[in-house]
Amino acid sequence: MSTLHVLSHSPFGDDRLTSCLRVIGADDALLLSGDAAYALQPGTAPFAALQTRGLKLYVLAEDAQARAISVADWVEAIDYPAFVELSIHHDKVNSWL
Numbered sequence: 001m002s003t004l005h006v007l008s009h010s011p012f013g014d015d016r017l018t019s020c021l022r023v024i025g026a027d028d029a030l031l032l033s034g035d036a037a038y039a040l041q042p043g044t045a046p047f048a049a050l051q052t053r054g055l056k057l058y059v060l061a062e063d064a065q066a067r068a069i070s071v072a073d074w075v076e077a078i079d080y081p082a083f084v085e086l087s088i089h090h091d092k093v094n095s096w097l
Contacts, residue, residue: 002027004090008034011046016096021049029056031078031086037063040075050075058086 005024011017017039024030030050032039037059039046050057051074061077064070071077078086087093 001091002029002089003092003094004028004086005030006093006095007032007036007039009096010035011039011044017046017049020096021053024053024055029058029086029090031083032057032059033063033083034060035067037067037069040064040069040071042070042072058082 003025005020005028007016007020007030009016013035017036020030038044039050040059041047051072057075058078059069059071059075060083061071061079064077
């Protein structure tokens, strides 16, 4: 059973990203939205944690663009219709509120 994990809070304000990475499974995916896109800033601990995991990682393109964050080639920038497709593709969606 696969899960799409959705994070929208900055990784610098709390431990949601760390908690998510502890439980994410091999068939799961992670979507960064809102301030969670800051996790993709090179040279930061969240960036390193995501880069070394080799997981299916997505970011909402407009959120990365709004925060002037370049999207690494190992991250897929998607739009809202693609977000809906991801939600349908996975068995569950877990929003880390």
